[in-house]
Amino acid sequence: MFGILNTAHRLVGAVFNIPSTILNVLSQQLLEPQPKLPPTVDKINLKQWDKGIFTSELNNLALYPRQLSLSKATDGNPESLTPPVDNRNLIEEGTYHGTQLALTEMFDRIENRFASFFDVANLEPTIPQLIDHETKKILYRFQVPGSDKYPPHLNLIPPADFVPLWDIFNVMRLADTATLIPQIVPTFITDFLHGKPEDATSIAQIEQIDKEYRREKKDIYVDPNIGDRVDWYTDAVFAQQQFTGANPATITVAPIEWVKQFKDAAAAQSNKRVLSLLTSADPKSLYIQDYSYFRDAINVAPDYLMKSDDGTRYACAAVSLFQLNANGKLHPLAIVIDYKRTMNNSVVIFNKTLQPRSSVLARASDPEATDWPWRYAKTCAQVADWTRHEIAVHLVNAHFVEEVTIVAAHRAFPTDHPIFRLLEPHWFKTLSLNAAARFILVPNVIVDLVGFTSDQTYAFVNDAYARFNWTENYIPNDLPRRGFPINDLTGQKGHNYAYGKNMILLWRVLSTFVSSMLAVHYTSDDQVANDQYIKDWVQEMRSETGGNMKSFPFINTIKDLVDAITMCIHIASPQHTAVNYLQEYYQSFVINRPASLFAPPPKTLAELLRYKEDDVLRALPVNRPREWLLSSHLPHLLSFRVAEDQNLINYAASLWNLYKKKDTPAITAAASKLYEDLKVLKELFKKTSDEMDDKTVAYDVLDPNATAVSILI
Numbered sequence: 001m002f003g004i005l006n007t008a009h010r011l012v013g014a015v016f017n018i019p020s021t022i023l024n025v026l027s028q029q030l031l032e033p034q035p036k037l038p039p040t041v042d043k044i045n046l047k048q049w050d051k052g053i054f055t056s057e058l059n060n061l062a063l064y065p066r067q068l069s070l071s072k073a074t075d076g077n078p079e080s081l082t083p084p085v086d087n088r089n090l091i092e093e094g095t096y097h098g099t100q101l102a103l104t105e106m107f108d109r110i111e112n113r114f115a116s117f118f119d120v121a122n123l124e125p126t127i128p129q130l131i132d133h134e135t136k137k138i139l140y141r142f143q144v145p146g147s148d149k150y151p152p153h154l155n156l157i158p159p160a161d162f163v164p165l166w167d168i169f170n171v172m173r174l175a176d177t178a179t180l181i182p183q184i185v186p187t188f189i190t191d192f193l194h195g196k197p198e199d200a201t202s203i204a205q206i207e208q209i210d211k212e213y214r215r216e217k218k219d220i221y222v223d224p225n226i227g228d229r230v231d232w233y234t235d236a237v238f239a240q241q242q243f244t245g246a247n248p249a250t251i252t253v254a255p256i257e258w259v260k261q262f263k264d265a266a267a268a269q270s271n272k273r274v275l276s277l278l279t280s281a282d283p284k285s286l287y288i289q290d291y292s293y294f295r296d297a298i299n300v301a302p303d304y305l306m307k308s309d310d311g312t313r314y315a316c317a318a319v320s321l322f323q324l325n326a327n328g329k330l331h332p333l334a335i336v337i338d339y340k341r342t343m344n345n346s347v348v349i350f351n352k353t354l355q356p357r358s359s360v361l362a363r364a365s366d367p368e369a370t371d372w373p374w375r376y377a378k379t380c381a382q383v384a385d386w387t388r389h390e391i392a393v394h395l396v397n398a399h400f401v402e403e404v405t406i407v408a409a410h411r412a413f414p415t416d417h418p419i420f421r422l423l424e425p426h427w428f429k430t431l432s433l434n435a436a437a438r439f440i441l442v443p444n445v446i447v448d449l450v451g452f453t454s455d456q457t458y459a460f461v462n463d464a465y466a467r468f469n470w471t472e473n474y475i476p477n478d479l480p481r482r483g484f485p486i487n488d489l490t491g492q493k494g495h496n497y498a499y500g501k502n503m504i505l506l507w508r509v510l511s512t513f514v515s516s517m518l519a520v521h522y523t524s525d526d527q528v529a530n531d532q533y534i535k536d537w538v539q540e541m542r543s544e545t546g547g548n549m550k551s552f553p554f555i556n557t558i559k560d561l562v563d564a565i566t567m568c569i570h571i572a573s574p575q576h577t578a579v580n581y582l583q584e585y586y587q588s589f590v591i592n593r594p595a596s597l598f599a600p601p602p603k604t605l606a607e608l609l610r611y612k613e614d615d616v617l618r619a620l621p622v623n624r625p626r627e628w629l630l631s632s633h634l635p636h637l638l639s640f641r642v643a644e645d646q647n648l649i650n651y652a653a654s655l656w657n658l659y660k661k662k663d664t665p666a667i668t669a670a671a672s673k674l675y676e677d678l679k680v681l682k683e684l685f686k687k688t689s690d691e692m693d694d695k696t697v698a699y700d701v702l703d704p705n706a707t708a709v710s711i712l713i
Helices: 002-016 020-031 051-060 096-120 133-139 163-172 174-183 203-216 235-244 256-268 272-280 372-412 418-427 430-446 454-467 475-481 486-490 498-519 525-529 532-542 558-580 583-587 605-609 613-618 625-638 648-659 665-691
Strands: 286-290 319-324 330-336 348-350
Touching: 051 096, 096 430, 096 625, 133 372, 203 613, 235 330, 235 372, 235 498, 256 272, 256 286, 256 319, 256 330, 256 348, 272 330, 286 372, 330 372, 348 372, 348 605, 372 418, 372 430, 372 454, 372 532, 372 558, 372 605, 372 613, 418 498, 418 532, 418 558, 430 454, 475 486, 475 498, 486 498, 498 558, 498 665, 525 558, 583 625, 648 665
Parallel strands: none
Antiparallel strands: 286 319, 319 330, 330 348
């Protein structure tokens, strides 16, 4: 048989002139033993639904998007349409595994549907079209302010004289596609977590179930998650997530007034140990995660109980206080579980352990494992961080802010302008992805997970946009502003803050690259100050009918321009990568970072101190299969690894190859240096990760081979 195969391959190679090396690889692949099929069909671990079968079942269920009247859209904005609720219980019963696969397939199809519209509408064409600048201004418009519930974004439908696009949008029924997501989730999930959710009677049982899934590599549990760690619940792991977790971008040195409030709370509780520590500590060693603004953001009273429309989920405005020791170890000292304007009106709990432990204890002898009041408080902090991270840090500060720069740039620059050409590769897929998020992700996933009402969720989105400050978030400004001086990051005290250490280096590399690319066209500040297209871009970004971003700077110098362009690339590439691609690891094990509480927070410290494991369980979605499924599956949908052709390394290599034979040595040199700098960063980032105290999980999310070139998902 082997001789026949080899003879056949030689004949094919001779006829089609295929190199022998390729033929040898093909031969080897054919000769390799194929994996055995399971003995019976019920033993197959289905990876995805057959697309034809899935389509057939959608037809069988008559699960179609409805055609809505676009004539009812406010100011011609289709995103102002609110599809009527479809309360049909189309699927009474289904499996956890099957529903996860269905969600993945449906989400992918809807995203592709939006991408198809953006292609046909020439908003994100797969084959670029020749469009003059004036036509671009008509095609790329911001929505009329106040015409929908979102911050500034692209209006999907140009003016009325572009009638065909209205017709296409209507025929594709994009406005109602969002309603398909909740309709494919069954009323009852038969095999949730190897049994009914209400059967989970302990944290240990949830941990064991996670281990069983991971051992079987079942569903979304092929990849590791934080539940793999025996110490996932500890102070050390909770603290490390502030530095290298899903949201490493908001921990801030504690303002004096916050330290005073915690001192007063310690004095009121007669907690002399904490009071002594806070009094003697270097103020620069105290840090907070501050979510106290939540009630202001959604415009409710200080004592308002934040809960969902159906009253089953609760939010909390937690505040966590940490100490960063000289050895670089971060340790949680206190948590306000739900801040209500003053400490006297809030429940404040102090950690019994005021210094980091030197080693991990066995679970049976670990006092942290059974300190349920403190574990509940950390859960509140994680719930608050989920809300801020998912809505503000990720969705708004990355996706929506970048969209504004894209629309403004399309309106301000001709396609052949050097700034437009420099930025365009970092916009791939972003506009269509964001439109799908506004139609689908927010109203049908986020709203169904958080502890706000629907209207409050949209208020929180808009508040996040209003709070975003463009120049303050330049990494050289952001890190010192938050209490991380750049020079300190290279010492022992900063060695665990891998996000900060990596990000300042990436900013410098990108800034050098941008400076080199712009130097081809701009040699003086006067050239920048007198470029009308740059002035138009600034106006589009700052205008109340445009981006409405008053923090966007006036650009008068080459440095101003380099910083602004670097920021655009930073948001689209490393920043989004850092806050997006670790979600599956930290959030698919739902009890580590729940999206909301499922019982109201305790009203007094005495009540909290009586909490046992059952009270913590009641606050988790263990008896809410739909919320558990969405909570565990959302990070899976948003965390697919970056394809090899869509990372920063490939971007640099592509740019170099494109220009290597053109008469543009400066661009070729810039691309070559970018590649070389990224190679150096790859090794430095590995060294930084290896030097962290936590050796369990490598911090490699910003590896240039894994850093997306644009907001791709």
